[in-house]
Amino acid sequence: MFLAIKDITKIYQHKDGAVKALNNVTLQVSKGDFVTITGASGSGKTTLLLTLGGLIQPTAGSMHFEGRSINLKNDSDLAKHRKLHIGFVMQHFALVPYLTASENILLALNNSELNRQEQQLRSKELMHLVSLDHRQQHYPRQLSAGQQQRVAIARALANNPAMILADEPTGNLDPVLAMEIMDTLREVNRTYGATIIMVTHSTEAAAYGTRRLQMERGSVAYSDSQSESL
């Protein structure tokens, strides 16, 4: 199995009392899946996504990635895991404001096997992929929302990740741009075979999924294409 999590529970400790954001979630994802996750606000979608990305330490449970058990306690192992295998696309783009588009991509290539020159080439190639060849030296604030999100997608692809985790990637975009971004993601899924797990509130975006999940109060409710349309 490409990705498998078992009995993941996440309890946030808060001064107003503990919040159980994930409740015994067990989930398996096959290579090449385009998984979309929908669900009410506060149902635990972001928590699940960030747990899959190793950014949140679950209170209990285990995770396997490409057959290997992931040590959820070791920060530098998790960081390395993210760098090599995972690309993130977030609602607010998560670009560093004082770096140009291509520098944002180069930041993700730092410490990779590529030398400086190869890193530059790779960054050019990625900017071309998202059709932003002429915007390489632009800062995020000089780019439109859609362009910023495409830079973020280019950066997510920098290290040829096996999996892309996206949290409401179209949440900040108008419907036309949103569909452009969704097309780009589908392309990434089809041409590069990257597994995509995407959280979204939009049914149009969710329709891009080859497999659709719904979350309810910290648990996953499976659903297929037929029941999804209900």
Add this chain to the structure above:
Amino acid sequence: MTLFDLVKKELWYRKSQLISGLLAITLGIAVIVAIRSISVVSEKAVAVKLDNLGANILVLPLTANIDDYYTADIDAPTFSEAAVGKIMSSTLPGIDNMSPKLSRRIKIGKELVVLTGILPKSEIASKPLWQKTGLSGKALKVSCAAPKEENKGSILKDDKLQRRSVDTLSDNHCLIGFSAAKRLNRNENESIVIENKSFLISKILPETGTVDDDRIFANLHLVQQLLGTGAQINSIEIMGCCNEISDGLLTKLRNVLPDTRITTIGQIVSTQIETNQMIKKMMYAFLLIILVVGGVSIGNFIWANVNERKKEIGILRLIGYGKKHIYQIMLAKSLILGLIGGVVGYFLGTLAALWLGPMVVGISVPAIPSLLLMSVTLSVAIALAGAVVPSWLAGKIEPFVNLQDQ
């Protein structure tokens, strides 16, 4: 795009923050360097002034009191000149200068004067033991042929006396105090008979207003012969270093010379010690203030920076940077601040000292290059110390919260 590139770009992006952060540490270092530069010179100036105060330790015979030292009575007790050799061979640190003396009241014609035997510099320097201890050349300043006309204050009662010494004083020469010369009606280069021996007056000393004015100075060993005392003296005046005096130099001297009475000329010593200690205390007080203020302001700067950068830190974590890298980034940043602050602070402080020294303290201050190393080290240490806690907190930032909001 290395981490260092990232740090540079971030520093540049938040220029105003960088400048205010730098200002705190740079000014702090500048103040330390300025104070240090000025105080090094003023310590030297003070040391020279203190030196001019003269001897601060007296070695007297066991049975003597201070009055004997000043009055030089006929029957004033004496002790063996061997004490001089004992002090020398003890090589106690902190003994700058010493001068053994034998004084007696004598009559020349009808006039009462005090005959004082002193050791000329050449004779002291020729003693092999003293050369071996290295004291004859540098430290042993049995000199001041021409009494200086400064420091006439009341506490400096024996000022001129202490420093009365000559380079050479051959057996048939003597020096005469101002009023003694007057009373005896003698001029320079005339001869005078003292205790049945004829001397040539090589110099009449300028008036000092002290007991010295009534003295005749001649070679100690000759005076011993004339008075028939044998190798006896009745005082050794010692110039001790202030720090060593407060460090128990007296006790050590007493151990070396158990058969003598060793006292300090209290006012002189306490003035010297107080002055030196005041300068030191001031330095430490400033240093402490600056360490605290500098450390806190750098810490505050990094902390504000961490807060402002929560989102960026979240982004870095997202794209594969571990806590370790976050620490590295924050520490690299404070290292840069520390380096710049240290170098700029050194030059600012030196300029300030060069400019303020003559104006405020009235002494010209040279640049002290070795302070550059100290200021860079200090500045980097302050910056790193101030950055440790905020950096650690930065590493703990959960990317989750920060990626949610714009």
